[in-house]
Amino acid sequence: MPGALTQPQTKLSLHPAPRPACETALELANVSKTYGSGAGAVHALRGVDLHIGTGSLSLIAGPSGSGKSTLLSVLGCLMQPSAGSVRVFGEALEKRSESHRSSVRRVNFGFVFQGIHLLPALTGLENVLLAGEIKGLSASEEQARSLMARVGVAELHDRLPKDMSGGQRQRVAIARALFGKPRILLADEPTAALDRRNAAATLELLRELSxxxxxxxxxxxxxxxxxxxxxxxxxxxxxxxxx
Ligand SMILES: Nc1ncnc2c1ncn2[C@@H]1O[C@H](COP(=O)(O)OP(=O)(O)OP(=O)(O)O)[C@@H](O)[C@H]1O
Ligand SMILES: [Mg+2]
Incomplete structure (x- = not known):
């Protein structure tokens, strides 16, 4: 077959392929997570049921220690629940190998972590491109640039994080999380380091992107x-x- 041995061209476009609106992305059924055991056991999640569709922004709120980060780790397949099931686009993952879970994670998820975490020695553009390398995608500077423009920081390609505002850093972190067209974006306290105005603008941006x-x-x-x-x-x- 001519061409069968040539490398596939990973030409990434910013917009995902058309798909049905509001597809179920994540389903949790009776999920519990307990840290430790015996008298010292901490029941961080207790019987959580949840369906999340694409094309919308869900806010999970709760006081410190209520289990938010634990829930996000379980939703993002970063942590196995102690009981219950997690489905990603209908696929149950609890009996799958760690390497399969890791590939599901790489293909489907983008993460915006608490505290932003841009690498200080890399420019805005390099920070976005780094996500592609981590996900094993070919470096597409074009996609990285268009994502930066999409989140309103086109002018920060060559700037180091120390020379950006908190809100700008968060936008670069969102562009990085969107590299590779994930279908699910998880964000842990994305506005914690921002003032009210930037927090609102970040949430508005995330909703518009959803x-x-x-x-x-x-x-x-x-x-x-x-x-x-x-x-x-x-x-x-x-x-x-x-x-
Ligand atoms: N690795 C761990 N080992 C033991 N207990 C843990 C561990 N991680 C979290 N916990 C406990 O589980 C509970 C839920 O923690 P979690 O981090 O999910 O809360 P949170 O809602 O994200 O809190 P915050 O708003 O402070 O970030 C807390 O009581 C916490 O102390
Ligand atoms: Mg937390």
């Missing part, structure tokens, strides 16, 4: 007043989730 790129965006925050910017508010209290 719609235009048909991504399931899930934000966790202790600040339930951010629900103004969300399509859906879920509240965690002592490991229990209610809508």
């Amino acid at each position: 719609r235009s790129l048909d991504v399931a965006v899930i934000v966790v925050s202790h600040d339930r007043s951010l629900f103004h910017y969300a399509d859906r508010l879920l509240e965690l209290e002592d490991g229990r989730l209610k809508e």
